[in-house]
Amino acid sequence: MSTETFLPFSRPEISEDEIKAVADVLRSGWITTGPKTAEFEQKFCEYCGAHSAVALSSATGGMHLLLKALAIGPGDEVVTPSMTWVSTVNMIVLSGATPVFADIDRETMMVTRETIEPCLNQRTKLIVPVHFAGASVQMKPIRKLAKKHGITLVEDAAHGVGTEYMGEKIGSRGTVIFSFHPIKNMTTGEGGMFCSDDRRLLERIRSLRFHGLGVDAHDRIQQGRSPQAEVLEPGYKYNMTDIAAQLGLSQLARLEEFIARRTELAQRYIRLLADIDEINPLELPRWAWDMRHSWHLFIVRLDIDATNMSRDTFMARLQQLGIGSGIHFRAVHEQKYYLETLNLKAGSLPATEWNSKRICSLPLFPSMNVRDVATVVRVIKEILSK
Numbered sequence: 001m002s003t004e005t006f007l008p009f010s011r012p013e014i015s016e017d018e019i020k021a022v023a024d025v026l027r028s029g030w031i032t033t034g035p036k037t038a039e040f041e042q043k044f045c046e047y048c049g050a051h052s053a054v055a056l057s058s059a060t061g062g063m064h065l066l067l068k069a070l071a072i073g074p075g076d077e078v079v080t081p082s083m084t085w086v087s088t089v090n091m092i093v094l095s096g097a098t099p100v101f102a103d104i105d106r107e108t109m110m111v112t113r114e115t116i117e118p119c120l121n122q123r124t125k126l127i128v129p130v131h132f133a134g135a136s137v138q139m140k141p142i143r144k145l146a147k148k149h150g151i152t153l154v155e156d157a158a159h160g161v162g163t164e165y166m167g168e169k170i171g172s173r174g175t176v177i178f179s180f181h182p183i184k185n186m187t188t189g190e191g192g193m194f195c196s197d198d199r200r201l202l203e204r205i206r207s208l209r210f211h212g213l214g215v216d217a218h219d220r221i222q223q224g225r226s227p228q229a230e231v232l233e234p235g236y237k238y239n240m241t242d243i244a245a246q247l248g249l250s251q252l253a254r255l256e257e258f259i260a261r262r263t264e265l266a267q268r269y270i271r272l273l274a275d276i277d278e279i280n281p282l283e284l285p286r287w288a289w290d291m292r293h294s295w296h297l298f299i300v301r302l303d304i305d306a307t308n309m310s311r312d313t314f315m316a317r318l319q320q321l322g323i324g325s326g327i328h329f330r331a332v333h334e335q336k337y338y339l340e341t342l343n344l345k346a347g348s349l350p351a352t353e354w355n356s357k358r359i360c361s362l363p364l365f366p367s368m369n370v371r372d373v374a375t376v377v378r379v380i381k382e383i384l385s386k
């Protein structure tokens, strides 16, 4: 990408071959959920070692179906970080349940056993840790904790396609929801994948994604199976199209290449930012657990005290100088609706609030080059020198 033009913070990487493959699906006579979706589910399982998978129109839809399948509603509590995308918390609230926020570790930006434990009580029905920025949550102590209390654990791996924890890909065990939104490490335009080693839960999700029928349209029309399929329970409409699934298949084939590129760019950022005291990358250098980072995001924390500059001003300067950036995330409990309804006191989630004020995601996507990284760092130095 030319550094003369605006450098966005993210950009999907889609080749002409992938566009051709999608065009072939458009010409094929079958464009909604069908053979490509089934193939994508199977290839995704092979990639991450998942037991089985259901492709969906989004990860948010997956969270909605999960809450429905677990019959979570009024009187129930769901523990998740406030440092997450709003979709999870919105779905919890729309189900009638109450979100309970676990604080994060300030340096990893992820929940820990220690931050989750005080949130648990008799009403807790579900714990949703969030794998952050391409790193992995330290799952082992959290799995033990959930088991001890008999609480369901479901991982939000929207940032974690290709991430490994203790030698295993995220998705290879337990119940895990992935996202293929355009900024994620691989995309289907919009889409998600629900993986689980709980066969009964997975089959519920498969049925709920398509009206609660026993079989979907492709099964009925193409395979000639049971055109009399009937509603087992009222379901939703969160199925993935074969158009999206073909893009997913092509992207999955390139995922390792994408991750290698992201890793190279992230390592270049870390090296070039090392001598800027006011910028603290979320680089997680002292891992206490074994993992492979998939570098979904490159997040830095601005020293707002030393620079006497707000993060928002810093982002506006970057924008003026041709560099896009993002915030992952503005803490959910600090946003209008949740401020008014949950009414959590400032200071109740100290590490979340500390990061929420300081974080900024710098450009990171596979078609960037190392010169773009150097440009971003040069611009940051320029901003901080004023």
Ligand SMILES: *Cc1c(COP(=O)(O)O)cnc(C)c1O
Binding pocket: 057, 058, 059, 060, 061, 084, 085, 087, 088, 130, 156, 158, 159, 178, 179, 180, 181, 191, 192
């Ligand atoms: C993107 C994202 C989601 C939602 O994914 P969609 O596919 O857009 O619904 C959920 N959680 C986190 C942490 C995310 O970043």
